Amino acid sequence: MIRRLIHIKETIATVIGEETALPAAEAEIARQRCALEDYIRRDPEFARSLAPRRVPEDAPAVVRRMADAAARMGVGPMAAVAGAIAASALEALRAAGAEHAVVDNGGDIALIAARPVTIGVFAGPSPIKDIGLRVEPRPGVLGVCTSSGTVGHSLSFGRADAAVVIALDPCLADAAATALGNAVTANDPALIEDAMAGLLIDDIEGMLVIIEDTLAVCGRLPEIVRVPVDPARISTIRA
Numbered sequence: 001m002i003r004r005l006i007h008i009k010e011t012i013a014t015v016i017g018e019e020t021a022l023p024a025a026e027a028e029i030a031r032q033r034c035a036l037e038d039y040i041r042r043d044p045e046f047a048r049s050l051a052p053r054r055v056p057e058d059a060p061a062v063v064r065r066m067a068d069a070a071a072r073m074g075v076g077p078m079a080a081v082a083g084a085i086a087a088s089a090l091e092a093l094r095a096a097g098a099e100h101a102v103v104d105n106g107g108d109i110a111l112i113a114a115r116p117v118t119i120g121v122f123a124g125p126s127p128i129k130d131i132g133l134r135v136e137p138r139p140g141v142l143g144v145c146t147s148s149g150t151v152g153h154s155l156s157f158g159r160a161d162a163a164v165v166i167a168l169d170p171c172l173a174d175a176a177a178t179a180l181g182n183a184v185t186a187n188d189p190a191l192i193e194d195a196m197a198g199l200l201i202d203d204i205e206g207m208l209v210i211i212e213d214t215l216a217v218c219g220r221l222p223e224i225v226r227v228p229v230d231p232a233r234i235s236t237i238r239a
Helices: 018-042 063-072 077-095 170-183 190-198
Strands: 003-007 011-018 101-105 107-111 117-121 129-135 137-146 161-169 203-212 214-219 225-227
Touching: 003 018, 003 214, 011 018, 011 077, 011 214, 018 077, 018 101, 063 077, 063 170, 077 101, 077 107, 077 137, 077 170, 107 117, 107 161, 107 170, 137 170, 170 203, 170 214, 190 203, 190 214
Parallel strands: none
Antiparallel strands: 003 011, 011 101, 101 107, 107 137, 117 129, 129 225, 137 161, 161 203, 203 214
16 A cells, blocks of 8 residues: 655645555546636636535536535535545545545545544644544445644634544535534533534434544444544544
């Protein structure tokens, strides 16, 4: 297995997979970014909207995918961009023959796990540190996406140090993580419970929230384990 950092404009993704499959992932990231940028030139509000936005049937697949996920979670379509790009890159890896692969697009992760994968969760200033999720081998694609009101440059209206969502569709997981992060505005167990319950739809497997000294979970999560997390990398993947 090879680990490669792919940097194309605003996309900085870590990709793990068979060396022969990695060029397909890089080409797909470039292709999807180009399609998205072309569409945004036609519809600049797509990139600015903080609410779901309808798109035409002839919009690129990545645009429709983002719009659909955002609509389900009540957020703007760019809330799903990192998950959509990660999912597309992972699909390219699978098409190139990969059976075990991980795409980490700035903390929004798409993976296929033929063997265990441990994903570290970085929660910024929270005293809850060095934990991760151990994903056991399983069929199909899994998305593990994180939003934060205290880490990184992404827009969040909440105060969660980490709002993590697990879903079969990485694009949906990304949109849901944004919605969850927005909803967690205080270290209040009742508020956090309500926020998670309101977003736990059929296609979402589980959620995890860290805010200050509180850790809350909902649904079905991979096992929470101790794992060293490098703050410089935000999310740590061992595969």
